[in-house]
Amino acid sequence: MPRVIDPNVQFDGEMSVRYDAFVPKLIPDYVRLHELLVAQLGLALDEGARILVVGAGTCTEALTLADFDPTWTFVAVEPSAPMVDVARERVAAAGLSDRVSFHVGTLDTLEDQGSFDAATAILMMHFIPVDQKAAAFENIAKRLKANAPLVMAHPIGDPQSDEHTLAMQAWRDHLDETLKDKAETVYTNVSDTLHFMSDNAQTDALKGVGFDQVVRFHTRMVFGAWIAMKG
Numbered sequence: 001m002p003r004v005i006d007p008n009v010q011f012d013g014e015m016s017v018r019y020d021a022f023v024p025k026l027i028p029d030y031v032r033l034h035e036l037l038v039a040q041l042g043l044a045l046d047e048g049a050r051i052l053v054v055g056a057g058t059c060t061e062a063l064t065l066a067d068f069d070p071t072w073t074f075v076a077v078e079p080s081a082p083m084v085d086v087a088r089e090r091v092a093a094a095g096l097s098d099r100v101s102f103h104v105g106t107l108d109t110l111e112d113q114g115s116f117d118a119a120t121a122i123l124m125m126h127f128i129p130v131d132q133k134a135a136a137f138e139n140i141a142k143r144l145k146a147n148a149p150l151v152m153a154h155p156i157g158d159p160q161s162d163e164h165t166l167a168m169q170a171w172r173d174h175l176d177e178t179l180k181d182k183a184e185t186v187y188t189n190v191s192d193t194l195h196f197m198s199d200n201a202q203t204d205a206l207k208g209v210g211f212d213q214v215v216r217f218h219t220r221m222v223f224g225a226w227i228a229m230k231g
């Protein structure tokens with residue numbers, strides 16, 4: 001069984017300050033993922049949209065989206081206090097403090113903020129144990145307006161399948177290129193925290209809590225990205 005992380009330990013002070021330099025080496029297409037996020041929400045949203053950012057980390061998605069549309073505002077939900085400290089600094093440096101508000105905690109502890117026009121969950125759903133994923137999707141769905149999109153990206157797959165074994169091996173090989181002699185240690189530590197669900201099971205779970213039109217728009221090795229519209 002994968003480990004259930006404590007975000008304040010996994011993403012502690014040391015990790016928070018090196019996260020932005022480290023994560024593009026760990027996640028293939030990290031920068032591209034955020035460009036694709038902008039493309040998806042750019043098509044789906046109007047001016048003045050309010051966006052719920054779940055697992056915001058250092059707020060790369062909010063910063064990228066804020067740059068695309070100067071009228072959008074964000075509620076960033078992030079349980080790791082050190083990651084929020086870095087995020088606040090980045091948001092302030094970009095002059096966006098009036099457009100991004102923070103909740104230090106998980107989504108279930110966020111008070112009702114009214115219905116959002118969209119939500120993102122970039123590289124966080126894999127930390128949720130499989131038997132809690134449907135509840136996590138539901139917690140997002142209930143905070144969205146009708147027809148609002150959820151954009152997600154994370155590792156996915158059925159660990160029993162040959163396809164998954166090959167995808168994990170491709171990612172492991174990729175880390176050799178990007179992390180050199182640290183590749184094995186990082187792969188071992190990180191892969192131990194990945195709570196995998198098959199793509200079909202994820203679609204069923206999303207549809208079960210009121211999302212429809214679940215579309216996968218990106219695949220690279222073991223990573224996928226999706227847009228799901230609330231019905």
Ligand SMILES: C[S@@+](CC[C@H](N)C(=O)[O-])C[C@H]1O[C@@H](n2cnc3c(N)ncnc32)[C@H](O)[C@@H]1O
Nearest residue numbers: 007011055056057079080083106122123124127
């Ligand atoms: C790999 S980082 C991704 C950060 C950011 N979304 C990005 O694209 O760089 C994962 C983040 O999810 C947060 N996280 C972990 N478990 C979470 C949970 N149950 N709810 C919300 N966020 C969580 C972690 O603290 C961490 O900051």
